[in-house]
Amino acid sequence: MSELLFQPRLQVLASQEDVARQAAALLEARIRQGAARVLGLATGRTPLRVYALLSEAVRDGRLSLAGISTFNLDEYAGLSPDHPGSYRSYMNRHLFAGSDVDLARTHVPDGLAADPVAAGRDYEARIKAAGGIDLQLLGIGQNGHIGFNEPGSPFDSRTRMVPLAASTRAANAGDFPGGTVPERAITMGIGTILEAREIVLLACGPAKAEAVAAMIDGPVGPACPASALRLHPRVTVLCDAEAAARVARPG
Numbered sequence: 748m749s750e751l752l753f754q755p756r757l758q759v760l761a762s763q764e765d766v767a768r769q770a771a772a773l774l775e776a777r778i779r780q781g782a783a784r785v786l787g788l789a790t791g792r793t794p795l796r797v798y799a800l801l802s803e804a805v806r807d808g809r810l811s812l813a814g815i816s817t818f819n820l821d822e823y824a825g826l827s828p829d830h831p832g833s834y835r836s837y838m839n840r841h842l843f844a845g846s847d848v849d850l851a852r853t854h855v856p857d858g859l860a861a862d863p864v865a866a867g868r869d870y871e872a873r874i875k876a877a878g879g880i881d882l883q884l885l886g887i888g889q890n891g892h893i894g895f896n897e898p899g900s901p902f903d904s905r906t907r908m909v910p911l912a913a914s915t916r917a918a919n920a921g922d923f924p925g926g927t928v929p930e931r932a933i934t935m936g937i938g939t940i941l942e943a944r945e946i947v948l949l950a951c952g953p954a955k956a957e958a959v960a961a962m963i964d965g966p967v968g969p970a971c972p973a974s975a976l977r978l979h980p981r982v983t984v985l986c987d988a989e990a991a992a993r994v995a996r997p998g
């Protein structure tokens with residue numbers, strides 16, 4: 748890689764609860780400053796507590812999401828918004844329903860799109876029309892994926908339909924009790940993610956240790972999609988001690 752590389756700001760916290768509190772505090776601060784009018788949101792287990800804390804802040808009148816637009820990273824192909832395993836239903840359940848966000852300003856890729864190429868283009872156009880993403884929240888897969896950009900995804904990829912790795916489908920099987928995890932998804936591309944003005948990645952637990960080390964200390968390249976974040980000047984990585992255990996020089 749010949750591009751200029753940056754070092755993400757790595758904060759190692761004692762517990763998953765501390766990671767969630769720090770992330771929620773950072774998001775709240777940016778929203779109050781008007782520096783997060785357009786939020787990029789992630790799903791999965793890691794941000795659940797963050798969303799609970801944000802909902803609590805809205806309920807207590809300390810925070811408002813009323814003027815905020817949101818764009819989720821990804822959605823499973825073939826799932827309707829009301830399918831309990833869909834990321835639209837996840838967002839409604841864990842954040843939107845318990846907050847004052849205007850649902851018309853919330854966006855999740857269309858898992859049922861008949862023409863995924865057009866749907867990807869449309870999603871990118873909607874992000875652009877909103878003024879671009881101010882702050883993108885991310886998790887990380889055990890194989891280093893961000894969004895559903897699996898290893899091998901080009902760094903200039905845009906919102907598109909992708910096949911899911913067998914390990915990703917196995918990791919997310921718990922969201923589909925008695926059913927099968929979809930084989931494909933529509934995800935923002937790595938190029939889309941890198942256009943966010945600020946990025947905050949959360950990683951917790953020992954299963955993420957290898958991916959976090961590869962992201963921070965390994966080669967920058969498509970073998971580890973999260974390593975693309977070292978091409979971005981404003982990335983904060985919030986980890987618990989277990990997820991940071993294999994980083995060469997934890998912060």
Ligand SMILES: O=P(O)(O)OC[C@H]1O[C@](O)(CO)[C@@H](O)[C@@H]1O
Binds near residue numbers: 793895915919
């Ligand atoms: O937080 P979890 O559940 O470990 O998921 C990590 C990442 O994997 C995904 O859930 C996709 O598998 C992403 O949306 C998420 O960022």
